[in-house]
Amino acid sequence: MIIGKIEDGIVLDHIKAGRGMELYRILGLDNLDCQVALIKNADSGKMRRKDIIKIDRIIDIDLDAIGYVDPGITVNIIKGGELAKRTHIDLPEEITNVIHCKNPRCITTTEQELPHVFKLTDREKRVYRCIYCESKAK
Amino acid sequence: MKHLIDIMQLTTEEIDEMIDTANDIIANPDQYAEKCKRKKLATLFFEPSTRTRLSFEAAMYELGGNVLGFSEAQSSSAAKGESVSDTIRTVGAYADIIAMRHPKEGAPMVACRRSTVPIINAGDGGHNHPTQTLTDLLTIKREKGHFDGLTIGFCGDLKFGRTVHSLMAAMSRYDNVKFIFISPDELRLPEYLKEDILDPKNIEYVETTDLEDAMPQLDILYMTRVQRERFFNEQDYIRLKDSYILTPDKLADAKDSLSILHPLPRVNEISTAVDDDPRAKYFEQVRNGKFIRMALILKLLEVK
Numbered sequence: 118m119i120i121g122k123i124e125d126g127i128v129l130d131h132i133k134a135g136r137g138m139e140l141y142r143i144l145g146l147d148n149l150d151c152q153v154a155l156i157k158n159a160d161s162g163k164m165r166r167k168d169i170i171k172i173d174r175i176i177d178i179d180l181d182a183i184g185y186v187d188p189g190i191t192v193n194i195i196k197g198g199e200l201a202k203r204t205h206i207d208l209p210e211e212i213t214n215v216i217h218c219k220n221p222r223c224i225t226t227t228e229q230e231l232p233h234v235f236k237l238t239d240r241e242k243r244v245y246r247c248i249y250c251e252s253k254a255k
Numbered sequence: 256m257k258h259l260i261d262i263m264q265l266t267t268e269e270i271d272e273m274i275d276t277a278n279d280i281i282a283n284p285d286q287y288a289e290k291c292k293r294k295k296l297a298t299l300f301f302e303p304s305t306r307t308r309l310s311f312e313a314a315m316y317e318l319g320g321n322v323l324g325f326s327e328a329q330s331s332s333a334a335k336g337e338s339v340s341d342t343i344r345t346v347g348a349y350a351d352i353i354a355m356r357h358p359k360e361g362a363p364m365v366a367c368r369r370s371t372v373p374i375i376n377a378g379d380g381g382h383n384h385p386t387q388t389l390t391d392l393l394t395i396k397r398e399k400g401h402f403d404g405l406t407i408g409f410c411g412d413l414k415f416g417r418t419v420h421s422l423m424a425a426m427s428r429y430d431n432v433k434f435i436f437i438s439p440d441e442l443r444l445p446e447y448l449k450e451d452i453l454d455p456k457n458i459e460y461v462e463t464t465d466l467e468d469a470m471p472q473l474d475i476l477y478m479t480r481v482q483r484e485r486f487f488n489e490q491d492y493i494r495l496k497d498s499y500i501l502t503p504d505k506l507a508d509a510k511d512s513l514s515i516l517h518p519l520p521r522v523n524e525i526s527t528a529v530d531d532d533p534r535a536k537y538f539e540q541v542r543n544g545k546f547i548r549m550a551l552i553l554k555l556l557e558v559k
Contacts (some may be wrong), residue, residue: 160334222380224359231365249361250382253447 118152120171127178128193129170134158137168140186143215144179146172181209182227185216210237212245218255223250257555258367258374262385263420267428269554273389274396276550277543284317284419286529287549290558291320298324299342299348301333301357302378306519306541307377307386311354314548323350340369352556354386373555381417386551387518388421390544393477397543398514398536402429406472410437410499411479411524412443418518419479420448427452433467434460439498441491442481466499471508474503478537502526503558509534516540 130132132140137155146153152173154219160169160204184206194202218225225231225247235245235254245254259265266271280287296315298308303326312322325331325348332342339357343366346353354375355363360382367374378384392402399405409419413436423444426432434453436444443462453460463469465547470476481496483489501515502522517525517537530536552558 119479184500220360222358222360222382224339224357227359228340228362228365231340235378247361248363250359250380252413 119158120156122198123171123173123195124198126151126174127172127176127193128191129172130167130185130191131161131164132168132170132190133187134166136187137170137190140168140183140190141170143182143186145155146170149174149176164209165193175222179211180206182215184209185212206241207249208237208243209243211235216233218247218252219251219255220247220250223247223252225249257347258342258370258376259385259551259555260363260364260367260374260376261383262388262425265385269518270392272391272423273550273554276495276553277393277546278397278550286309287318287553289319290553291315291318291556292395294318294320294352294558296320296322296552297346298322298326298377299331299346299353299354299355300324300326300364301328301331301339301355303327303380304356307356308354310541310544311377311386311548312377314545314552318549320552324354332398333553335373339365343370344375352500352552364408375551375555378417379434381415382508384417384419385421386544386548387418388425389547390540391418391422391477391516392425393543393547394540395514396517396538398476402426402432403432405429405474406433406435407433407475407477408437408469408473409444409477409479410466410501412442412481413438414442414477414496415482416479419444419477422477424452425457427458432458433472434458435472436460436462437464437469437499438462439464439495441495442498458498466470466501467505467508470505471510473509473513474489476509476513476515478515480517480524497523498523500526501529502525503528503532506532508559521559 141155154171156169158166159169190206190210192204213232213234234248236242236248238246298311300308315322339362347370352373352537354377355378357379360380362374362379483492513534514536515534
């Protein structure tokens with residue numbers, strides 16, 4: 118399968134196979150009107166299989182959201198057909214409005230316009246907790 | 256500005272300092288009678304809790320201060336749909352300190368982000384109730400003289416019992432403490448608390464369903480009520496509510512030095528026949544609750 122080269126845009130590479138769609142959804146890429154390609158199960162030397170997302174425009178991208186979904190992802194910014202910047206993502210310390218608290222007793226279910234904020238509380242186990250009710254992110 | 260949202264925000268030194276103040280208040284109440292003159296405490300109770308509210312109000316009155324507030328959401332602007340943030344900003348214009356209780360977990364955290372005055376969490380759903388834990392700690396310190404080396408039995412609802420979770424976390428910071436968790440299988444201590452608090456500190460604990468078996472080892476027995484309001488399913492509540500009832504005969508093998516605590520209110524989990532046993536300390540605990548809240552108000556208002 119051949120997906121064309123992009124001139125100015127973003128390539129999200131080294132996404133764990135199967136997580137591309139989740140990232141697509143969390144980043145709200147369905148709202149873009151430019152070309153976006155989601156490649157699933159691409160061959161990879163290191164990872165055997167990986168997902169890749171190509172966005173045919175340079176947009177503001179939430180690196181924390183990417184780090185939450187999969188901290189191994191590489192973000193490549195392409196300008197004039199060349200690699201302009203490569204960023205390796207780490208687990209973010211805090212994420213805002215990336216996920217929502219699922220605890221029905223949490224104040225976020227009733228308080229208007231309250232941002233949904235989660236803090237990394239255990240890096241090793243990748244545990245995020247709601248800063249209000251301390252429920253684990255699921 | 257300082258708030259009290261979670262007991263674990265306080266260092267053990269800060270807790271010791273408040274316990275010392277509370278003991279001094281008990282010994283010399285007259286010296287504190289005007290410490291908060293012309294200060295106002297707002298008690299914002301978005302869900303009813305008569306005993307906690309009265310404890311805060313009595314504490315402020317005994318410090319010579321005044322109290323304003325509401326005792327249920329229906330009599331507040333929350334009934335009109337006002338947000339917690341807006342209520343707190345408004346009340347901050349009238350009061351010097353706020354004690355709030357709210358059915359939603361994390362509401363006091365939202366409040367303190369917007370507040371211009373200190374916030375005390377007087378209970379947020381099944382989440383935190385730090386002034387109850389301070390009350391428990393003051394009672395343990397007054398009864399035992401120390402925290403280190405105690406064996407504490409928690410009995411009843413250990414799954415939803417926030418007072419259990421908070422006291423366990425607070426006590427886990429002292430040396431050689433051992434916990435015995437006594438509950439039906441359905442109401443066992445949540446795994447995450449063992450993983451987050453007990454295991455990293457290598458704290459010794461035992462889980463059992465047998466109260467009498469655990470009894471001879473205990474220095475403290477912390478009884479809890481199975482709370483109807485924490486269940487989504489009425490059938491589950493009815494099935495589990497009478498799991499453990501403490502009666503005088505179950506205390507046969509207990510130490511003479513045992514202290515029996517309960518955050519109250521009780522339903523039937525401690526027989527009234529136990530009330531006259533010198534080891535029953537739960538009404539002392541209520542009294543201590545007022546004194547430690549006085550100490551807390553003084554600390555947050557930075558009154559010397």
